[in-house]
Amino acid sequence: xxxxxxxxxxxxxxxxxxxxxxxxxxxxxxxxxxxxxxxxxxxxxxxxxxxxxxxxxxxxxxxxxxxxxxxxxxxxxxxxxxxxxxxxxxxxxxxxxxxxxxxxxxxxxxxxxxxxxxxxxxxxxxxxxxxxxxxxxxxxxxxxxxxxxxxxxxxxxxxxxxxxxxxxxxxxxxxxxxxxxxxxxxxxxxxxxxxxxxxxxxxxxxxxxxxxxxxxxxxxxxxxxxxxxxxxxxxxxxxxxxxxxxxxxxxxxxxxxxxxxxxxxxxxxxxxxxxxxxxxxxxxxxxxxxxxxxxxxxxxxxxxxxxxxxxxxxxxxxxxxxxxxxxxxxxxxxxxxxxxxxxxxxxxxxxxxxxxxxxxxxxxxxxxxxxxxxxxxxxxxxxxxxxxxxxxxxxxxxxxxxxxxxxxxxxxxxxxxxxxxxxxxxxxxxxxxxxxxxxxxxxxxxxxxxxxxxxxxxxxxxxxxxxxxxxxxxxxxxxxxxxxxxxxxxxxxxxxxxxxxxxxxxxxxxxxxxxxxxxxxxxxxxxxxxxxxxxxxxxxxxxxxxxxxxxxxxxxxxxxx
Amino acid sequence: xxxxxxxxxxxxxxxxxxxxxxxxxxxxxxxxxxxxxxxxxxxxxxxxxxxxxxxxxxxxxxxxxxxxxxxxxxxxxxxxxxxxxxxxxxxxxxxxxxxxxxxxxxxxxxxxxxxxxxxxxxxxxxxxxxxxxxxxxxxxxxxxxxxxxxxxxxxxxxxxxxxxxxxxxxxxxxxxxxxxxxxxxxxxxxxxxxxxxxxxxxxxxxxxxxxxxxxxxxxxxxxxxxxxxxxxxxxxxxxxxxxxxxxxxxxx
Numbered sequence: 001x002x003x004x005x006x007x008x009x010x011x012x013x014x015x016x017x018x019x020x021x022x023x024x025x026x027x028x029x030x031x032x033x034x035x036x037x038x039x040x041x042x043x044x045x046x047x048x049x050x051x052x053x054x055x056x057x058x059x060x061x062x063x064x065x066x067x068x069x070x071x072x073x074x075x076x077x078x079x080x081x082x083x084x085x086x087x088x089x090x091x092x093x094x095x096x097x098x099x100x101x102x103x104x105x106x107x108x109x110x111x112x113x114x115x116x117x118x119x120x121x122x123x124x125x126x127x128x129x130x131x132x133x134x135x136x137x138x139x140x141x142x143x144x145x146x147x148x149x150x151x152x153x154x155x156x157x158x159x160x161x162x163x164x165x166x167x168x169x170x171x172x173x174x175x176x177x178x179x180x181x182x183x184x185x186x187x188x189x190x191x192x193x194x195x196x197x198x199x200x201x202x203x204x205x206x207x208x209x210x211x212x213x214x215x216x217x218x219x220x221x222x223x224x225x226x227x228x229x230x231x232x233x234x235x236x237x238x239x240x241x242x243x244x245x246x247x248x249x250x251x252x253x254x255x256x257x258x259x260x261x262x263x264x265x266x267x268x269x270x271x272x273x274x275x276x277x278x279x280x281x282x283x284x285x286x287x288x289x290x291x292x293x294x295x296x297x298x299x300x301x302x303x304x305x306x307x308x309x310x311x312x313x314x315x316x317x318x319x320x321x322x323x324x325x326x327x328x329x330x331x332x333x334x335x336x337x338x339x340x341x342x343x344x345x346x347x348x349x350x351x352x353x354x355x356x357x358x359x360x361x362x363x364x365x366x367x368x369x370x371x372x373x374x375x376x377x378x379x380x381x382x383x384x385x386x387x388x389x390x391x392x393x394x395x396x397x398x399x400x401x402x403x404x405x406x407x408x409x410x411x412x413x414x415x416x417x418x419x420x421x422x423x424x425x426x427x428x429x430x431x432x433x434x435x436x437x438x439x440x441x442x443x444x445x446x447x448x449x450x451x452x453x454x455x456x457x458x459x460x461x462x463x464x465x466x467x468x469x470x471x472x473x474x475x476x477x478x479x480x481x482x483x484x485x486x487x488x489x490x491x492x493x494x495x496x497x498x499x500x501x502x503x504x505x506x507x508x509x510x511x512x513x514x515x516x517x518x519x520x521x522x523x524x525x526x527x528x529x530x531x532x533x534x535x536x537x538x539x540x541x542x543x544x545x546x547x548x549x550x551x552x553x554x555x556x557x558x559x560x561x
Numbered sequence: 562x563x564x565x566x567x568x569x570x571x572x573x574x575x576x577x578x579x580x581x582x583x584x585x586x587x588x589x590x591x592x593x594x595x596x597x598x599x600x601x602x603x604x605x606x607x608x609x610x611x612x613x614x615x616x617x618x619x620x621x622x623x624x625x626x627x628x629x630x631x632x633x634x635x636x637x638x639x640x641x642x643x644x645x646x647x648x649x650x651x652x653x654x655x656x657x658x659x660x661x662x663x664x665x666x667x668x669x670x671x672x673x674x675x676x677x678x679x680x681x682x683x684x685x686x687x688x689x690x691x692x693x694x695x696x697x698x699x700x701x702x703x704x705x706x707x708x709x710x711x712x713x714x715x716x717x718x719x720x721x722x723x724x725x726x727x728x729x730x731x732x733x734x735x736x737x738x739x740x741x742x743x744x745x746x747x748x749x750x751x752x753x754x755x756x757x758x759x760x761x762x763x764x765x766x767x768x769x770x771x772x773x774x775x776x777x778x779x780x781x782x783x784x785x786x787x788x789x790x791x792x793x794x795x796x797x798x799x800x801x802x803x804x805x806x807x808x809x810x811x812x813x
Contacts, residue, residue, distance in 0.1 A: 003627070003628065003631065007631050008750075008753075009633075009750055009754075010635060011634075012749050012750040013744075013747060013750055014640055014746065014748040015640040015733070015745075016634060016635070016636055016638045016640055017650055017728065018638050018650045018653060018654070019635055019638055020728065021632060021650050021651070021724055021725065021728055022627070022630070022631065022653070022654045022657050022658075023631065024724035024727060024728065024753075025654050025657075025720050025721045025723075025725075026658070026659055026720075027724075027757070028719075028720035028723045028724050029661075029662075029716065029717055029720035031720075031761065031764075032716045032719060032720055033713075033716060035768075036712070036716065038768045042768065042772060042775060085669060102632045138669070140665075140666050140669060141662060141665035141666055141669060141713060142665055142669040143665070178685075198712055204811040315766075328683055330657055331581050336780055337779065338779060339780075341772075342776065342780045342784045342785065342787075343784070343785040343787050344788055345787070345791075346787075346790060346791035346794035347791070347794075364787075368783055368786055368787050368790075369783065371786065372779060372782055372783045372786065378786055378789060379797065379801075380792070381786055381787070381790055382790055382794075382797050382798065382801050383801055383805075386798065386801050386802060386805060387801075387805050414696055501761045516689070518757060
């Protein structure tokens with residue numbers, strides 16, 4: 001435009017008509033292109049409509065499962081169509097992993113409707129949102145461009161998947177009568193059908209319990225006693241503290257814990273054993289009563305999903321990475337709200353440097369955007385723009401609501417009090433004590449907890465575990481690891497790596513191995529089996545414990561796994 | 562963020578730019594009289610523009626290609642009235658504009674439809690096979706060609722017509738020096754500037770009005786919010802800074 005403008009003026013002033021004509025033509029051409037482009041933005045784009053079907057359903061909400069592929073069909077239609085040239089992109093939330101097909105398309109010819117088909121899968125437990133479609137519009141000569149966001153929000157609850165682990169059942173017949181499903185033998189005197197013992201008659205025993213033939217043979221009254229038949233309740237204690245919820249979807253410790261808990265619950269429920277759950281974190285615990293059936297299983301899964309979405313860590317001080325991430329997300333989903341023509345920044349003399357001016361403009365626009373999004377008061381815009389702590393809190397809230405997990409560098413995993421073990425173990429201790437007080441004999445307590453960084457504080461938990469064991473309950477501990485691998489010194493090679501990063505990783509691995517060894521020793525001293533890395537092997541360990549509980553035997557499994 | 566995809570290879574950029582400048586040189590040789598100094602100028606200009614296009618590929622740089630032509634006209638075009646070579650001027654303008662539009666359109670198309678070497682080879686093979694079988698559909702080819710130009714071509718022709726009409730309707734006034742103490746060129750520039758500025762102002766006002774009328778309630782609220790704060794910014798800022806300081810002092 002500058003070229004055309006200068007050429008026109010110089011050409012007209014100097015009487016060089018050919019130069020003036022060419023420059024003026026360029027100016028007129030740019031103007032006509034701009035008019036036509038604006039018409040497309042103001043008239044054509046608003047009439048576009050979007051319809052998305054995930055697995056054949058166009059509903060605004062639904063339920064998905066982690067690590068399962070879902071076909072997404074997106075159709076954009078408009079009464080005036082969509083003229084070239086445009087790029088249409090269905091925006092995927094962080095929790096979605098692209099699997100197959102294409103979630104973006106170039107429109108190079110005028111179309112009345114555009115269709116996209118692709119497959120994606122949720123990565124982790126929580127909420128997954130498909131916010132809408134980004135339309136990048138440009139004129140046929142590539143001079144102007146515009147980004148438009150077409151809202152088409154669909155929000156899904158993502159439940160964790162589970163596995164059916166092959167249980168090892170004994171082939172020899174060990175009981176005379178098979179109890180009904182969900183009922184198991186307990187070697188305590190009761191009203192079961194299996195013989196427990198014969199003992200001498202004690203005054204007060206019911207006469208019908210006297211074994212007359214044996215009494216006749218021994219010439220003294222003998223009482224016959226039968227075993228008890230009880231259900232084996234499984235209670236899952238799941239760590240939902242912030243240390244388990246940091247990281248990208250699918251890579252969080254909570255994802256491992258949810259997967260293991262769901263698999264154990266599925267296995268127990270398929271044997272018609274009741275399953276309960278206690279979700280605990282630094283602030284307390286929440287108990288879900290034990291129950292049976294499919295509906296109860298889905299309730300447990302939904303509770304885990306809900307806790308995964310819940311609040312975050314205490315507000316950290318604001319940093320540039322957080323602002324950049326929030327700005328990017330806001331620009332993607334609400335570009336009109338951040339437009340300089342709508343979201344005005346007040347004039348100030350300071351800052352002077354261009355970089356600082358840009359930062360201030362971003363911050364103020366984000367503040368105005370957040371206060372409008374969360375319906376805050378007028379003065380809150382300025383408060384957010386000036387107060388770092390409050391700004392950080394709202395940015396974190398916005399990122400969570402937009403389907404972003406707690407990520408580094410927005411949140412450091414270490415060194416900011418996210419491993420407040422005492423705060424986490426105290427509610428767990430109380431929850432176990434309550435469960436023991438409420439429970440009957442022969443229950444199975446599975447504790448799924450991030451204990452690797454809490455080996456020094458484990459003594460807080462030991463008394464509660466001892467109480468549970470003393471009441472003939474079984475306790476198993478599953479501790480997830482950040483790299484999904486079992487800590488094992490055999491995995492480390494003797495040679496030291498040359499690179500700095502590899503050295504750091506090795507040091508971290510050594511630290512994990514040492515912590516795991518200490519934890520294992522400490523828990524095996526009281527006869528509690530512990531396993532690391534929440535995987536199928538861990539599930540099998542818990543099922544073995546459950547099997548022992550079902551058989552009513554009192555043999556302890558070995559602590560070392 | 563510019564939606565145009567960036568090309569992958571620098572070599573491809575340079576090859577593309579070289580090909581285009583061959584076309585530029587060819588057109589300029591056709592249009593302009595050839596001489597030694599002209600040739601030197603052309604090759605220098607081509608070299609400069611080649612460097613520019615290689616550096617700024619991802620943004621629109623079609624006008625950069627016209628720079629050599631405009632510079633040449635600025636330096637060597639004789640000062641004369643429009644009436645002397647009207648048709649010649651229109652022809653040259655049409656040629657330059659056609660080149661500009663075609664080049665811009667082809668660049669955008671090539672950027673959007675990136676093909677691998679395998680796809681290109683397959684396409685060529687298919688075309689050769691079609692030719693051999695005698696199934697070449699000329700009508701379809703012409704239709705595709707026209708389809709590619711479509712409205713962009715119409716806008717291009719319209720812009721030349723408008724520019725030509727403006728030049729014709731606002732001629733130089735030889736009496737301007739005595740009447741207004743302005744050179745004829747100066748008066749003409751001011752007249753055209755006022756006319757064009759008026760048109761641009763009217764259109765931009767209409768478009769802006771349409772844009773404002775289409776704002777959603779949330780966008781309107783954000784506008785009001787930011788405007789309200791802007792008007793009282795200095796006072797509110799001092800109040801809030803004091804409040805935040807006192808709040809921080811209260812914290813242990």
